[in-house]
Amino acid sequence: MTGYDYIIVGAGTSGCVLAERLSADPHCRVLLLEAGKDDTDIRVRLPLAARHLWVHPGFNWGYVSEPEPHADNRRIAVPRGKIVGGSSSINGMLYTRGHPSDFDQWRQMGCTGWSYDDVLPIYKRLETDWRGAGPYHGGAGPMHIARARTMEALVAPLREAARKAGFPSTDDHQGASPEGYGVPDLNIAHGKRASAASVFLKPARRRANFTLEIHAQTTRLIIENGRAVGVEYVQNGSVKRVHAAREIILAGGVYNSPQLLMLSGIGPADELARHNIKVACDLPGVGKNLQDHAGVGVDMTCTEPVAFERELRADRLTLSVLRWALTGTGAAASMPVICNGFIRTRPELDRPDIQTLFTASSPFARVWFPGLRTGIGHRFASRSVLLHPESRGHVALASSDPLAKPRIFFNLLATQTDRVTLRNSIRTTRAVFAEDPFAALCGIELAPGRDIHSDDDIDAYVRRTVTTAFHGVGTCKMGIDDRAVVDPQLRVRGIDGLRVADASIMPTITGGNTHAPALMIGAKAAELVLGSTS
Numbered sequence: 001m002t003g004y005d006y007i008i009v010g011a012g013t014s015g016c017v018l019a020e021r022l023s024a025d026p027h028c029r030v031l032l033l034e035a036g037k038d039d040t041d042i043r044v045r046l047p048l049a050a051r052h053l054w055v056h057p058g059f060n061w062g063y064v065s066e067p068e069p070h071a072d073n074r075r076i077a078v079p080r081g082k083i084v085g086g087s088s089s090i091n092g093m094l095y096t097r098g099h100p101s102d103f104d105q106w107r108q109m110g111c112t113g114w115s116y117d118d119v120l121p122i123y124k125r126l127e128t129d130w131r132g133a134g135p136y137h138g139g140a141g142p143m144h145i146a147r148a149r150t151m152e153a154l155v156a157p158l159r160e161a162a163r164k165a166g167f168p169s170t171d172d173h174q175g176a177s178p179e180g181y182g183v184p185d186l187n188i189a190h191g192k193r194a195s196a197a198s199v200f201l202k203p204a205r206r207r208a209n210f211t212l213e214i215h216a217q218t219t220r221l222i223i224e225n226g227r228a229v230g231v232e233y234v235q236n237g238s239v240k241r242v243h244a245a246r247e248i249i250l251a252g253g254v255y256n257s258p259q260l261l262m263l264s265g266i267g268p269a270d271e272l273a274r275h276n277i278k279v280a281c282d283l284p285g286v287g288k289n290l291q292d293h294a295g296v297g298v299d300m301t302c303t304e305p306v307a308f309e310r311e312l313r314a315d316r317l318t319l320s321v322l323r324w325a326l327t328g329t330g331a332a333a334s335m336p337v338i339c340n341g342f343i344r345t346r347p348e349l350d351r352p353d354i355q356t357l358f359t360a361s362s363p364f365a366r367v368w369f370p371g372l373r374t375g376i377g378h379r380f381a382s383r384s385v386l387l388h389p390e391s392r393g394h395v396a397l398a399s400s401d402p403l404a405k406p407r408i409f410f411n412l413l414a415t416q417t418d419r420v421t422l423r424n425s426i427r428t429t430r431a432v433f434a435e436d437p438f439a440a441l442c443g444i445e446l447a448p449g450r451d452i453h454s455d456d457d458i459d460a461y462v463r464r465t466v467t468t469a470f471h472g473v474g475t476c477k478m479g480i481d482d483r484a485v486v487d488p489q490l491r492v493r494g495i496d497g498l499r500v501a502d503a504s505i506m507p508t509i510t511g512g513n514t515h516a517p518a519l520m521i522g523a524k525a526a527e528l529v530l531g532s533t534s
């Protein structure tokens with residue numbers, strides 16, 4: 001098959017869902033172009049390997065930010081999946097949809113069709129939740145949502161301490177009470193990572209009307225008379241051109257979708273002029289409005305041998321991986337994330353402003369074996385992120401070379417509210433750790449450290465250590481204002497035959513991990529595309 005109706009750029013989280021939905025109609029010829037490799041490596045399936053994939057160049061675009069002016073001019077690592085499945089093939093598998101009011105906010109900003117009531121049925125159709133079907137959950141969708149493996153010796157005292165510190169508990173962050181401390185949901189099915197590719201692309205790949213090209217990096221859109229009619233891509237050193245009879249949909253993610261638009265002459269005219277790119281459409285919002293969840297942590301030693309350190313002894317770990325391979329169970333079949341808290345640092349807020357994740361392990365944990373290599377000891381760690389940052393960054397071109405990495409300016413902690421909220425997140429975590437019965441498990445505070453208490457000292461610690469949760473969104477913002485890149489049907493303003501459907505379209509970041517919203521965006525995009533052709 002040489003001709004296509006739809007070309008989707010990027011086999012990532014949103015792109016896989018979209019490709020599956022469009023190709024379900026045997027009359028639609030769908031081409032999916034992916035710059036990365038196929039997702040056949042067993043480590044992609046192994047939940048415990050996730051952290052290893054974040055830093056592995058073989059799975060990753062390996063971006064890094066520009067020096068961050070409010071974070072001691074540090075450059076911050078920006079992992080992104082460069083593989084079939086995109087970031088859903090390497091991410092932490094935490095499954096959260098966002099707070100209902102996040103979507104109502106989109107609706108209030110003019111994004112008709114994106115309120116919580118609009119998107120809830122889409123989420124439900126996507127999911128099979130471990131709780132079963134209900135008013136908030138799907139029971140028959142392709143994406144399996146599991147409960148994280150609990151480590152009760154830590155979790156029960158932690159939730160009790162949180163309650164004493166004034167923070168509620170919840171058993172369902174996606175249900176009627178999204179606020180509070182609870183056991184996380186993970187997109188893991190039968191002990192294996194449930195990525196957008198394993199769940200959605202697998203069935204599509206069997207269809208005659210569907211083509212997936214890997215190692216195929218789209219370098220430019222072909223635009224004729226104000227309409228996107230095709231794309232140019234590089235595969236194994238050759239430049240190829242392909243045309244779409246109906247539409248082209250960009251799903252390259254928050255950094256690459258705006259980059260590709262700008263490379264094709266769609267973006268801020270001044271930015272394009274800087275790189276001698278001919279303007280096809282002056283869209284000032286392209287690349288702007290970058291948002292991510294800025295975060296910092298508290299690391300502690302644990303007084304009892306109840307943390308994940310035990311599992312990291314080389315022989316135990318080997319057996320865990322073998323057990324996982326044979327049965328899909330055991331310590332390797334999950335992540336050591338034990339508790340997830342969505343909390344308000346100020347009671348007057350109408351939704352949580354902080355998410356704190358607790359792991360029964362330290363970011364510095366390593367495999368150990370007696371006599372050969374020491375471990376780091378029993379530790380646990382928390383990491384708190386700003387759910388609704390005020391600060392905005394942007395993505396710019398480094399050059400007109402399509403293979404050059406884009407420039408990423410997060411501009412984290414640019415506002416006083418962001419700085420104060422993150423400072424308060426350290427204080428709320430410490431308040432929880434100080435309450436019984438969890439206090440008895442807390443040994444030495446390794447970070448920020450016992451001496452760091454004043455506002456100034458905590459702020460300095462935050463500047464020294466802040467990173468992001470890898471939840472970048474917003475650079476091809478959906479909306480109806482001058483800065484919008486796409487309209488609420490996800491059509492690029494000013495160019496026909498072109499949409500964007502990935503995390504970049506979020507006008508404001510959701511208050512939670514962004515993988516589930518990206519899946520929802522892919523499914524919603526399919527409805528919009530098919531609705532407009534029927």
Ligand SMILES: Cc1cc2nc3c(=O)[nH]c(=O)nc-3n(C[C@H](O)[C@H](O)[C@H](O)COP(=O)(O)OP(=O)(O)OC[C@H]3O[C@@H](n4cnc5c(N)ncnc54)[C@H](O)[C@@H]3O)c2cc1C
Nearest residue numbers: 010012013014035086087091092093094218253503513515
């Ligand atoms: C390390 C890490 C950990 C994370 N942990 C979590 C978590 O635990 N829970 C959670 O909810 N979220 C998490 N996230 C965030 C979440 O995974 C992303 O928000 C979501 O996957 C974004 O989906 P997307 O479709 O916008 O982009 P992606 O999934 O990144 O997909 C973009 C795809 O497009 C391809 N592509 C890009 N440019 C081109 C081009 N020019 N030509 C062809 N192909 C191209 C890419 O290779 C990629 O496959 C994490 C992200 C990372 C990176």
